[in-house]
Every structure is written in structure tokens, then in C-alpha cells.
């Protein structure tokens with residue numbers, strides 16, 4: 001029986017992935033740092049391990065054929081990918097919409113670096129290059145409850161993706177053949193402005209929520225104070241600014257792979273209405 005290891009199994013994607021894999025006939029093993037707090041479905045083998053400590057991964061990797069790899073926001077560590085490559089013949093990595101690195105080119109993000117390490121591992125791989133998750137809008141929850149969202153670039157148009165679509169694609173790729181070497185760019189089915197996202201969430205919650213455009217310089221100061229990473233804030237602001245004139249691209253990859261349309265932002269908002277109440 002093929003064993004699939006899911007890292008980040010308690011996270012946004014991993015939790016849905018573990019559920020999607022249950023019932024596929026494959027043995028599902030979940031890597032978590034604290035099994036007592038994992039609360040995963042029955043039938044899933046829960047094993048303790050920490051990606052920052054390759055030694056700790058040994059038990060989780062024993063007999064594993066395929067691995068779903070999620071890298072938490074920490075510096076890339078080649079020892080983890082090396083440890084996985086010793087056991088697994090196929091790594092499915094949750095990446096983001098990064099460009100391919102040319103030989104010798106410096107990685108500008110941990111996603112690019114992990115992709116490079118995986119490609120160098122000699123094992124089969126598939127990259128799930130996901131556009132921003134719709135769950136990022138949960139960051140507006142407090143403002144939605146107050147009835148007004150103050151944020152920059154209301155006309156920035158994004159193709160946010162439902163986390164369950166990423167999990168469904170990951171499940172398919174982990175349980176079927178023909179995905180080796182694929183770099184799948186995963187997006188939602190349409191591009192929707194920030195202001196429209198807020199209106200749709202308001203509709204799902206059953207209250208009117210106003211949008212107020214925050215000047216970029218005010219947003220820069222507020223987000224830097226909140227996120228503590230000026231370079232990240234700058235990159236976000238630049239991306240949002242670019243999506244005002246050029247809406248973020250939409251791919252048909254989810255529909256092509258799953259044989260059904262990607263979930264809409266409206267359906268995401270309904271699934272999460274209680275999170276905004």
C-alpha cells in the first residue's frame with residue numbers, strides 16, 4: 001500500500017488535503033509538531049516531526065513514497081529536502097507564483113530556493129504554484145465586523161483561490177500519475193477587486209460593509225507596524241498597484257485537472273461567513 005506523507009497537516013491547505021486523501025485507498029500519514037493538538041480525522045497516522053530538524057523526520061518518512069511538502073515561513077534548509085529525497089520518490093511542493101530560476105541565479109524567496117533544492121534532489125516533483133489564498137482576506141475580519149474596510153488599492157483585481165481547490169489538486173497529484181515535472185499555476189476562476197471582495201463578504205455575512213481607500217503611504221506605515229517586514233510590505237503594495245491596471249491572471253488549471261470549475265470567491269465567502277461574524 002502506498003503511503004503519502006502530508007506536512008503542514010494542521011495548516012490551511014494540509015487540513016483539507018488530509019480529509020481529501022482519506023478514502024482514496026492510500027495510507028495517509030501526517031507530520032505535526034504536537035500530535036496531542038493536531039485533531040486530525042481518524043484513519044490518519046499522526047507522527048511527530050519538525051522540518052527544522054531533519055533527524056526528527058525519520059519516523060515520519062519511513063516507507064513513504066510520496067510527500068506533500070509545505071514549507072513554513074522560515075529560511076529554506078536543504079537538509080529537510082535531502083532527508084525527504086532519501087525516502088520519497090515524488091515530492092509535491094506547495095509553492096507560490098514564482099519564476100523559474102536559471103542555473104546559478106540567486107533565489108529571491110524561500111519558495112524559489114526550495115523549488116531549486118527539490119529539482120536538484122533527483123526525485124520526481126510537482127510544483128503547485130498557488131496564487132494568494134482567499135483565506136488572506138480573513139485579515140479584514142475585524143474591520144468587516146466594524147462595517148468598514150480601510151485598505152489600499154480598492155481597484156486592485158485579484159484571482160484569489162479557495163484553499164479547498166488547492167487541497168483537491170494536491171490530492172489528485174498525490175494519488176495519480178502523469179504530474180511529474182509539472183508547474184501548476186493555481187488561481188481562482190475570476191479576478192475580483194479588493195472593494196468587490198469586501199462587498200461579497202458583506203453579502204455572505206448579511207451586513208453592509210463599506211470600502212475606504214487607504215492612501216498607500218498610510219498603508220505602508222500601518223502594514224509595516226503590523227507585519228514587521230518592510231520588504232514584504234513594499235512587495236505587496238507594488239503587486240496590488242500593478243493589479244489596478246492589469247488584473248491578476250486567471251488560469252484554467254484547477255478546472256483542467258479536476259474536471260469542474262474552480263470555486264468562486266462568493267462560495268468561499270459563504271463557506272467562511274461565520275469567521276467574519
Ligand SMILES: NC(=O)c1ccc[n+]([C@@H]2O[C@H](COP(=O)([O-])OP(=O)(O)OC[C@H]3O[C@@H](n4cnc5c(N)ncnc54)[C@H](OP(=O)(O)O)[C@@H]3O)[C@@H](O)[C@H]2O)c1
Nearest residue numbers: 008009010011012013014032033050051071072096132133
Ligand atoms: N497565504 C497565501 O496566500 C499563500 C499563497 C501561496 C503559497 N503560500 C505558502 O503556503 C505555505 C503555508 O501553507 P498553509 O497556509 O497551508 O499553512 P499554515 O496554515 O500557514 O500552517 C502552517 C503549518 O506549518 C506547520 N509548521 C510550522 N512550523 C513547522 C515546522 N518547523 N516543522 C513542521 N511543520 C511546521 C504547522 O504545523 P504544526 O504547528 O501543527 O506543527 C502548520 O500545519 C507557505 O509556504 C506559504 O508561503 C501561501
